[in-house]
Amino acid sequence: MSPHVIVELLGLGLCAGTIGALGGIGGGIIITPVLAIYFGVPMHQAIATSLVAVVATSTATSSVYVERGLSDMRLGMTLELATTTGAAIAAFIAGYVNRHTLALLFSLFLIYTALALVRRAWVSRQEKHTPEIPPYEVHRYPLGMLASLVAGGMSGLLGIGGGPIKVPVMYLFMKVPLRVATATSNFMIGVTAATSAFVYFGRGDIPVATASVVVVGVFAGSLLGARLSPRVRPTYILGLLVCVTGYLAVQMLFRLASGRF
Amino acid sequence: MSETRRVNAEIRQQEGHIVGFALRWGAYISVAVVAAGQVLAFFHPAFEVVAKAGVLLLIFTPVVRIVVACAVFASERDRRYTLVSLGVLFIVVMTSVAALLGWMSPPER
Numbered sequence: 006m007s008p009h010v011i012v013e014l015l016g017l018g019l020c021a022g023t024i025g026a027l028g029g030i031g032g033g034i035i036i037t038p039v040l041a042i043y044f045g046v047p048m049h050q051a052i053a054t055s056l057v058a059v060v061a062t063s064t065a066t067s068s069v070y071v072e073r074g075l076s077d078m079r080l081g082m083t084l085e086l087a088t089t090t091g092a093a094i095a096a097f098i099a100g101y102v103n104r105h106t107l108a109l110l111f112s113l114f115l116i117y118t119a120l121a122l123v124r125r126a127w128v129s130r131q132e133k134h135t136p137e138i139p140p141y142e143v144h145r146y147p148l149g150m151l152a153s154l155v156a157g158g159m160s161g162l163l164g165i166g167g168g169p170i171k172v173p174v175m176y177l178f179m180k181v182p183l184r185v186a187t188a189t190s191n192f193m194i195g196v197t198a199a200t201s202a203f204v205y206f207g208r209g210d211i212p213v214a215t216a217s218v219v220v221v222g223v224f225a226g227s228l229l230g231a232r233l234s235p236r237v238r239p240t241y242i243l244g245l246l247v248c249v250t251g252y253l254a255v256q257m258l259f260r261l262a263s264g265r266f
Numbered sequence: 267m268s269e270t271r272r273v274n275a276e277i278r279q280q281e282g283h284i285v286g287f288a289l290r291w292g293a294y295i296s297v298a299v300v301a302a303g304q305v306l307a308f309f310h311p312a313f314e315v316v317a318k319a320g321v322l323l324l325i326f327t328p329v330v331r332i333v334v335a336c337a338v339f340a341s342e343r344d345r346r347y348t349l350v351s352l353g354v355l356f357i358v359v360m361t362s363v364a365a366l367l368g369w370m371s372p373p374e375r
Contacts, residue, residue: 057324064289069286078335082332082347082350086357093357093361100370100371196358199327200361203358217300217304221300
């Protein structure tokens with residue numbers, strides 16, 4: 006790897022980690038397409054690298070939320086029964102799916118995420134910031150488990166965290182306060198991504214050199230993002246994320262259509 | 267199925283400190299190994315194996331977190347969530363073992 010590729014990969018990791026930590030997502034949703042489109046990394050390997058990066062971000066940032074008592078570990082672990090199952094199965098299936106299909110699915114997911122982020126931006130404007138968490142009861146476990154199964158599947162298939170599926174389900178259907186939902190989702194994606202990562206690792210799909218550099222960048226980025234978090238208005242970050250995901254979706258679809266994948 | 271939160275914020279924070287500690291150190295150590303391995307690999311390609319080990323260590327950290335959470339629940343005599351976390355542990359360990367043994371790879375690639 007030439008020095009400037011290393012710098013670029015580090016930069017990618019740094020950006021993805023920072024934006025991801027600020028926006029409450031894993032960052033994988035940016036890393037996979039950028040690696041595949043701009044660095045010429047084969048889709049399966051891009052997904053695998055991204056999964057490892059997601060584990061790094063999740064582990065780093067969730068420690069903060071967990072220590073503050075924001076993550077609901079009990080809810081998280083319960084839903085993890087579903088996400089890990091979904092992730093394992095999906096990662097296994099991904100070995101048999103060709104990269105064009107994965108790229109197409111990924112583009113669709115990018116669009117879904119952009120929309121979900123818009124909705125989240127809208128909702129977060131209306132949420133008041135109270136320091137204490139109101140006591141809450143969790144409802145609708147079956148629906149939550151099903152959604153988590155799907156989220157885990159997306160994670161294993163596309164190399165992402167799955168937050169844009171889990172957070173709305175927890176917040177809208179399971180009656181969990183938004184901040185707890187975000188913190189809990191962040192807590193869960195590490196385990197979910199790790200489960201899929203093992204499968205990709207066993208298949209030899211992880212490009213160690215690339216992944217190492219990206220991981221270091223992402224780790225630094227997420228620590229930076231976590232530190233900057235109180236000072237950045239969520240709406241701006243979400244707006245940025247919507248633009249980035251939208252742009253990447255268009256790029257990916259365009260390249261798929263013109264056969265350059 | 268709804269559930270009353272008998273666990274208050276204070277207990278959650280205590281648990282959080284332990285689990286958070288495990289998570290944070292797992293992350294620091296694995297990323298350090300990855301970085302060190304990759305730097306060494308630039309001088310001698312054979313060292314890439316260290317970076318690879320670091321990656322494996324990194325994806326193992328969440329597993330450690332599951333074990334720690336399980337231990338925390340067990341120490342609180344919370345039978346339900348001890349079992350839940352054991353369940354998750356089982357799934358993840360089975361997957362990782364199967365994957366590392368090569369059972370999850372397609373025959374020709």
